[in-house]
Amino acid sequence: MENRTKHLFLNGLYLSAALLMPVGAMAADDDRPLIEPDVTPVPVDESLIDTENFEVGAFVGFLTIEDFESSLVYGGKLTYHLSESFFFEAGVGFAEAGETSFEKLAGNVEVLTEDERDYTYYNINLGYNVLPGEAFLTENYAFNTNFYLIAGAGATDFAGDTRFTVNAGAGYQVLLTDSVAVHLGVRQHFYRIDVLGSEKTSINTEVSSGLSVFF
Known part of the structure; x- marks a missing residue:
């Protein structure tokens, strides 16, 4: 009985937080990828570009x-x-x-x-x-x-x-x-x-x- 009461209480807190959260913030969280790649920009050496x-x-x-x-x-x-x-x-x-x-x-x-x-x-x-x-x-x-x-x-x-x-x-x-x-x-x-x-x-x-x- 006690576990069931805790479960209902936690669900209520989650629903309340979801209703109070701005719509734009929820959309931003949904669009964010689960895994963000670790990409490091490589600098370009202009002297290596063939221009003859x-x-x-x-x-x-x-x-x-x-x-x-x-x-x-x-x-x-x-x-x-x-x-x-x-x-x-x-x-x-x-x-x-x-x-x-x-x-x-x-x-x-x-x-x-x-x-x-x-x-x-x-x-x-x-x-x-x-x-x-x-x-x-x-x-x-x-x-x-x-x-x-x-x-x-x-x-x-x-x-x-x-x-x-x-x-x-x-x-x-x-x-x-x-x-x-x-x-x-x-x-x-x-x-x-x-x-x-x-x-x-x-x-x-x-x-x-x-x-x-x-x-």
């Missing part, structure tokens, strides 16, 4: 000079990244033209002098990263990659004249670190030429690979 937008690099490959055989080509590039998708690229390349089939068959006939066979191009291009992704070397090593399209215009010094040139192509970039990348690329160079007779559009294909550094 410029990229400088060198490349080497092969260039097929229409009517003048294939040649080793090499050069350099300077790139400015406008965003994660778009970038500007300024490039220069050097090669040396070979002999035409006519020169080989005719013997001592020379269509171009030695100086005129020097092939130099300059261009400014706009690139677009189409497919950013990752390349996995092993289960523990992955590298960021970009497949990009690029096109632009410039000039080509060849055969004793400077020729307006349009180029277009594609490339594949693998970032080895935050500041070093490897490139594989294919370009087509278009310009007008009339060295062997009537004027025509010369289409020269370039395949190259290179290494670049961000700064």
Whole structure:
């Protein structure tokens, strides 16, 4: 009988306290989680954030000079990244033209002098990263990659004249670190030429690979 009386008395005190408690306080107690996580904010070191937008690099490959055989080509590039998708690229390349089939068959006939066979191009291009992704070397090593399209215009010094040139192509970039990348690329160079007779559009294909550094 005594236990029952204590139970009724305690329930009465609880109900009285609940009626006297403000509604906002009860809602706040109900919304409070039973277990509060122990979260410690981690300070951010701004010096560790990668902010490099410029990229400088060198490349080497092969260039097929229409009517003048294939040649080793090499050069350099300077790139400015406008965003994660778009970038500007300024490039220069050097090669040396070979002999035409006519020169080989005719013997001592020379269509171009030695100086005129020097092939130099300059261009400014706009690139677009189409497919950013990752390349996995092993289960523990992955590298960021970009497949990009690029096109632009410039000039080509060849055969004793400077020729307006349009180029277009594609490339594949693998970032080895935050500041070093490897490139594989294919370009087509278009310009007008009339060295062997009537004027025509010369289409020269370039395949190259290179290494670049961000700064």
